[in-house]
Amino acid sequence: MLDLTELEQLTTFADTGTLSMAAEKLHISQPTITRTMQHLEETFGVSLFVRGKNKIMLNDTGLKAVEQARQLLSAADNALKTVKAFDKSLHTITISSCAPAPLWYVLPALSSAYPDMTIASSIKNVPAIYEDLDSEFCQLAILPHNIQYDHYVNIPFLKENLSVCVAASHALSDKSSVTFSDLNGFNFLLGSEIGFWDEMCRVRMPASRFLVQTNQFEFEELVRESSLPCFTTNLAKDSQNLLADRIKIPVTDPDANVTYYLACHSQLISYAEVLKRIDVNDIKE
Amino acid sequence: MLDLTELEQLTTFADTGTLSMAAEKLHISQPTITRTMQHLEETFGVSLFVRGKNKIMLNDTGLKAVEQARQLLSAADNALKTVKAFDKSLHTITISSCAPAPLWYVLPALSSAYPDMTIASSIKNVPAIYEDLDSEFCQLAILPHNIQYDHYVNIPFLKENLSVCVAASHALSDKSSVTFSDLNGFNFLLGSEIGFWDEMCRVRMPASRFLVQTNQFEFEELVRESSLPCFTTNLAKDSQNLLADRIKIPVTDPDANVTYYLACHSQLISYAEVLKRIDVNDIKE
DNA sequence: TGATCTTACGTTTAGCGTAACAATA
DNA sequence: TATTGTTACGCTAAACGTAAGATCA
Numbered sequence: 001m002l003d004l005t006e007l008e009q010l011t012t013f014a015d016t017g018t019l020s021m022a023a024e025k026l027h028i029s030q031p032t033i034t035r036t037m038q039h040l041e042e043t044f045g046v047s048l049f050v051r052g053k054n055k056i057m058l059n060d061t062g063l064k065a066v067e068q069a070r071q072l073l074s075a076a077d078n079a080l081k082t083v084k085a086f087d088k089s090l091h092t093i094t095i096s097s098c099a100p101a102p103l104w105y106v107l108p109a110l111s112s113a114y115p116d117m118t119i120a121s122s123i124k125n126v127p128a129i130y131e132d133l134d135s136e137f138c139q140l141a142i143l144p145h146n147i148q149y150d151h152y153v154n155i156p157f158l159k160e161n162l163s164v165c166v167a168a169s170h171a172l173s174d175k176s177s178v179t180f181s182d183l184n185g186f187n188f189l190l191g192s193e194i195g196f197w198d199e200m201c202r203v204r205m206p207a208s209r210f211l212v213q214t215n216q217f218e219f220e221e222l223v224r225e226s227s228l229p230c231f232t233t234n235l236a237k238d239s240q241n242l243l244a245d246r247i248k249i250p251v252t253d254p255d256a257n258v259t260y261y262l263a264c265h266s267q268l269i270s271y272a273e274v275l276k277r278i279d280v281n282d283i284k285e
Numbered sequence: 286m287l288d289l290t291e292l293e294q295l296t297t298f299a300d301t302g303t304l305s306m307a308a309e310k311l312h313i314s315q316p317t318i319t320r321t322m323q324h325l326e327e328t329f330g331v332s333l334f335v336r337g338k339n340k341i342m343l344n345d346t347g348l349k350a351v352e353q354a355r356q357l358l359s360a361a362d363n364a365l366k367t368v369k370a371f372d373k374s375l376h377t378i379t380i381s382s383c384a385p386a387p388l389w390y391v392l393p394a395l396s397s398a399y400p401d402m403t404i405a406s407s408i409k410n411v412p413a414i415y416e417d418l419d420s421e422f423c424q425l426a427i428l429p430h431n432i433q434y435d436h437y438v439n440i441p442f443l444k445e446n447l448s449v450c451v452a453a454s455h456a457l458s459d460k461s462s463v464t465f466s467d468l469n470g471f472n473f474l475l476g477s478e479i480g481f482w483d484e485m486c487r488v489r490m491p492a493s494r495f496l497v498q499t500n501q502f503e504f505e506e507l508v509r510e511s512s513l514p515c516f517t518t519n520l521a522k523d524s525q526n527l528l529a530d531r532i533k534i535p536v537t538d539p540d541a542n543v544t545y546y547l548a549c550h551s552q553l554i555s556y557a558e559v560l561k562r563i564d565v566n567d568i569k570e
Numbered sequence: 571t572g573a574t575c576t577t578a579c580g581t582t583t584a585g586c587g588t589a590a591c592a593a594t595a
Numbered sequence: 596t597a598t599t600g601t602t603a604c605g606c607t608a609a610a611c612g613t614a615a616g617a618t619c620a
Contacts, residue, residue, distance in 0.1 A: 001293070002361045004286050020599060029587050034601060044365065046372035053593045054599045061372040068364035075360050076287045079353035080329065087331035087346040305574065314612050319576060338618045339574045 002043060004076055007069035009036045010048075014058060014066040040065070089139065092118040093271060096132040097142035099123065099195035101160050101235040102260045105278050106142070113274040123195045133263065140271055141263040144196055154263045155272055161234045162197075162256040164188075165246040167227040177252045180204035189213065189222050189230040197231075200255060287328060289361055292354035294321045295333075299343060299351040325350070374424065377403035378556060381417040382427035384408065384480035386445050386520040387545045390563050391427065398559040408480045418548065425556055426548040429481055439548045440557055446519045447482075447541035449473075450531040452512040462537045465489035472496065474515040476504050482516075485540060 013022040013033065023030040037056070041048050048062035058066060093110055097103050103121050110119050124132070132138040133149065146154050164183060166173050172182065185207040190198065192214045201210060211228065213219035223230055223242050232243055251257075264272050298307040298318065308315040322341070326333050333347035343351060378395055382388050388406050395404050409417070417423040418434065431439050449468060451458050457467065470492040475483065477499045486495060496513065498504035508515055508527050517528055536542075549557050 001289050002365060004289065008286070018599070030600070031588085031602080032586060035585080038601095044368050044372075046369060051600080054601085055594080056600065060375060061368060064371045065368045068367055072357075072361055072364050076357055079357050080287060082353055083329050083346060083350045084331060086349045087329075090345060303574070315575070316577080316613085317611060320610080323576095336575080339576085340619080341575065 002072070004073060006036045006040050006043070007073055009033055010040055010069050011066055011073065013037065014063075019056060089136070091116075092120055093140060094132075094138040095119070095121040095140040095142065096124050096129045096138040097121060097195065098126055098129060098144050099142070099160070099197060099258075099260070100193055101233060102142045102158055104235070104237070105158065106140075106275055109275055109278050110271065123193055125199065126196060136265075139264055139268050143261050143263060144258045146261045147263055149263065151266050152263050153266050153269050153272055154261055155276065157260045157262045157275065158235065160258045160260065162251040162258075163232050163234075163248040164229055164251060165223075165232050165243050165248050166229045167246060169227065170229060170247075172229075172249060173247045175249050177250050180251065180253050180256065183229075183251070184208055186229060187211065189219065189226070189228045191216075191219055201231075204253070204255070287357070289358060291321050291325050291328070292358055294318055295325055296351055296354050296358065298322065299348075304341060374421070376401075377405055378425060379417075379423040380404070380406040380425040380427065381409050381414045381423040382406060382480065383411055383414060383429050384427070384445070384482060384543075384545070385478055386518060387427045387443055389520070389522070390443065391425075391560055394560055394563050395556065408478055410484065411481060421550075424549055424553050428546050428548060429543045431546045432548055434548065436551050437548050438551050438554050438557055439546055440561065442545045442547045442560065443520065445543045445545065447536045447543075448517050448519075448533040449514055449536060450508075450517050450528050450533050451514045452531060454512065455514060455532075457514075457534060458532045460534055462535050465536065465538050465541065468514075468536070469493055471514060474498065474504065474507050474511070474513045476501070486516075489538070489540070 009022060009026060009028075009032075012025055013019060016022045016025060019030050019033040019037070023033045026033075037049065044061075044065060046061050048059060048065050049056050050059050051057075093114065095103065095106060095110075097106075100123055103123070107119055107121060110117070126143060129138070129141050129143060133141050133152070142157065146156070148154070164172070164178060172178055172186075175182070184205040186205075187209045188201070188205075188211070190201065190210045190212045192212050198210075198212075201208070211222070213222060220240065220242055222228065230246075232238065232248060238244075262272050262275055294307060294311060294313075294317075297310055298304060301307045301310060304315050304318040304322070308318045311318075322334065329346075329350060331346050333344060333350050334341050335344050336342075378399065380388065380391060380395075382391075385408055388408070392404055392406060395402070411428060414423070414426050414428060415432075418426050418437070427442065431441070433439070449457070449463060457463055457471075460467070469490040471490075472494045473486070473490075473496070475486065475495040475497045477497050483495075483497075486493070496507070498507060505525065505527055507513065515531075517523065517533060523529075547557050547560060
């Protein structure tokens, strides 16, 4: 039976060229490597080296053995990772979302439905979410459109409607609705970690500049103290009444009014079932 | 680092269902298996079993680990075989031939050109020889036609011309040449191990019957003592003058007059080069 | 009671490192 | 003389088997 530890010594020898350097690299003594190389020849049943009085080199068979050893070591590493990842997948629900708002509803719902599970979530752009689905890195995806993926269920979830929040003194304050082209050119306060909204703002309002605030406290302070317009949505919770003094004007463009879709492997449809039952009003008080 | 011996115990446990039976199968004690399973869980860093007071079963992760273990063990086995086979291929020349005659010239020539090499040869039908080339089981192939194989050289080698040997009293004895259709219906003595000639005889003379002699001595005895026609070729050595009393009539059909082609990997063209220099007359005395 | 798994214990062995040796550049 | 690979020697730690214990059918 091959021993992977021995094979690792073999590949290290192949990498370094001398037994001494391999020994140093692996933090073991040379005699150990010497013995291992001898033992490997026994195991393979063939000669792997050409030996001089005080030098040793791989022969053609040895090179072949190194090639096989590398493959095997990498396969072993993969096996280990595969099992660990599988185990993790049994104990964690990983969610990749295109925007933060759906997570405000999804995370508490999943936590209470699966109290023993670890819930991991991240906000990513849409292509990255597709990669996560492909690699099965995430079990649940939240996308701003529906998808057709084999073996995946795909259900409409929440609707999010964008509004702009302007001060009463603002040029647009008397409008009852606006479009991105109305807004294009104005500068805005923007939160970070807002998912695909960020890109949408930059694409649809290319003449605008966006003051992205990484820190939540600073963002709120600026909303309070400045007259810079910002955005809100029907899903946003304004628990501090930050926007009380502002006028909320709906943005009517179709892509400013998003339906989120939940995608998950059909084997894991129970996750989606749990989330279907979410009543938005339960949470949004 | 994973230990293949431990993985083997894991798969054996998966196969047998109990630690005791696995231990028995592997000729080790149960406590050893118990400890190994515990150690495997440490190595993987995850739990692989559900344990009762006196029972143990694989959990889902455990099943996944078994799956990975099987793949890894089989990969390790393949690696071992690959290296051994490679080493063997460096020390042996394996030849697959469609007929015996070319080997009479090829084997001595290779033996003297490569005295340190083991020369292994076998006579096979043509499809099997193609498989040998594909799998690189043989380094040298002798076929009754040329082939177009990537990275293979393919050179014409010997010509073999079939004649039928009949007694003077035979109905065909006054003919200066014959075709298979002339011969069809007569019965023949045939040696065994004559490669593709055997099939050719049966295909081209379907009405004939062939008395195949496995034993060389018995074959010669029958040639001497019977008047049954048999075959010879320009390459056959009749050292005992067995055919002295018989009349040799060439068979004129194109497929009874074969050109053998030597095929070998272009990296091993030196083998073919050695054989190109064979002078048939050197050997056929 | 027989079968199963785990733990405990004592022994063995196999692997390791240090040291000594031989050979090279 | 410094470096490299092999061999010898002694020790340690890990692995094994036997035995004992616990639980279940």
